Amino acid sequence: MSATGRAYCSRVTPLPVTALDALLLDAPTEVTASGWAAVLAEHRRHRAGPTGWTTGPLLLPDTALASAAADGLEGAGEAEETAVAVVNSSGAGGLVALARRRLPGLRLVAVESGLRDLDDLAGNAARVAAAAGALEEVDVYVGLPAAPGWLAAAEVVEAAGLAASLTQLPGPQGASVLAEQMSGLVEADLPFLVRRPVPPGPEPAAGTAALLLAVAALVDGAEPAEAARLLEEQDHDVLRAGFVAFDDATARRVRRRLRLVTAPTATTTAGWARLGLVAAG
Numbered sequence: 001m002s003a004t005g006r007a008y009c010s011r012v013t014p015l016p017v018t019a020l021d022a023l024l025l026d027a028p029t030e031v032t033a034s035g036w037a038a039v040l041a042e043h044r045r046h047r048a049g050p051t052g053w054t055t056g057p058l059l060l061p062d063t064a065l066a067s068a069a070a071d072g073l074e075g076a077g078e079a080e081e082t083a084v085a086v087v088n089s090s091g092a093g094g095l096v097a098l099a100r101r102r103l104p105g106l107r108l109v110a111v112e113s114g115l116r117d118l119d120d121l122a123g124n125a126a127r128v129a130a131a132a133g134a135l136e137e138v139d140v141y142v143g144l145p146a147a148p149g150w151l152a153a154a155e156v157v158e159a160a161g162l163a164a165s166l167t168q169l170p171g172p173q174g175a176s177v178l179a180e181q182m183s184g185l186v187e188a189d190l191p192f193l194v195r196r197p198v199p200p201g202p203e204p205a206a207g208t209a210a211l212l213l214a215v216a217a218l219v220d221g222a223e224p225a226e227a228a229r230l231l232e233e234q235d236h237d238v239l240r241a242g243f244v245a246f247d248d249a250t251a252r253r254v255r256r257r258l259r260l261v262t263a264p265t266a267t268t269t270a271g272w273a274r275l276g277l278v279a280a281g
Helices: 003-009 036-048 062-076 091-100 121-132 150-159 171-188 204-219 224-231 236-242 248-257 265-275
Strands: 024-026 055-061 082-088 106-114 139-143 163-167 192-195 258-263
Touching: 024 265, 036 055, 036 062, 036 082, 036 265, 055 062, 055 106, 062 082, 062 106, 082 091, 091 106, 091 121, 106 121, 121 139, 121 150, 139 258, 150 163, 150 171, 163 171, 171 192, 171 204, 171 224, 171 248, 204 224, 204 236, 204 248, 204 258, 204 265, 236 265, 248 258, 258 265
Parallel strands: 024 055, 024 258, 055 082, 082 106, 106 139, 139 163, 163 192, 192 258
Antiparallel strands: none
């Protein structure tokens, strides 16, 4: 963590810095006519700000890499690399291709690659795991759809030393499905990232706070139904009360499983300030 981040940590209340450190996988909600240059510039501005220590890499689709790299260089120059996580859309072969790509201005730190062979998720996971060996010093998250066989695929992912990616769909049913999957991954001690609903889903700050509490409950042995209830919680007073006993040891246990959460960073951190989870400004 940067010196700026460390200085700011003393003002985080009531959460220890471990709970939020680089938690947010910055997922831009839209790319305007200005292209990726504006997205990259906004991401860099936020990371340089007082809550920048809560932000991880910028999420990019693999189809945008060439234009993002060009726009990033135009705005920052080669000396300033932007850490990115790439969504791989072309299966195991795409991971091998990523390993060979040169991305000036960008630094590849993570890749998400979803499983698409619903008839053989475990076999699909094995192929992705084999291809992931081409990526050095890059975190690989394997997208596990909520379909029959997903837990067997998770076992393949865990054995390969990779991580998982889960998607929360909107509404109570989406919360229930995510809670069931997170429960299985907590039991398997397999780290994961969570893709949360895009608008008009629950507001990002409360949703990410609720997610932290849900994972904490599962780590402590709660049933998936209790975690699902927590995932739907939006009341700020209830959320704040849930974090009263959220000490550093709890935060570390949670973050060992929950690595990243997709969220628009500026909106989320502003909401955390209103919740009292980070100091405002």
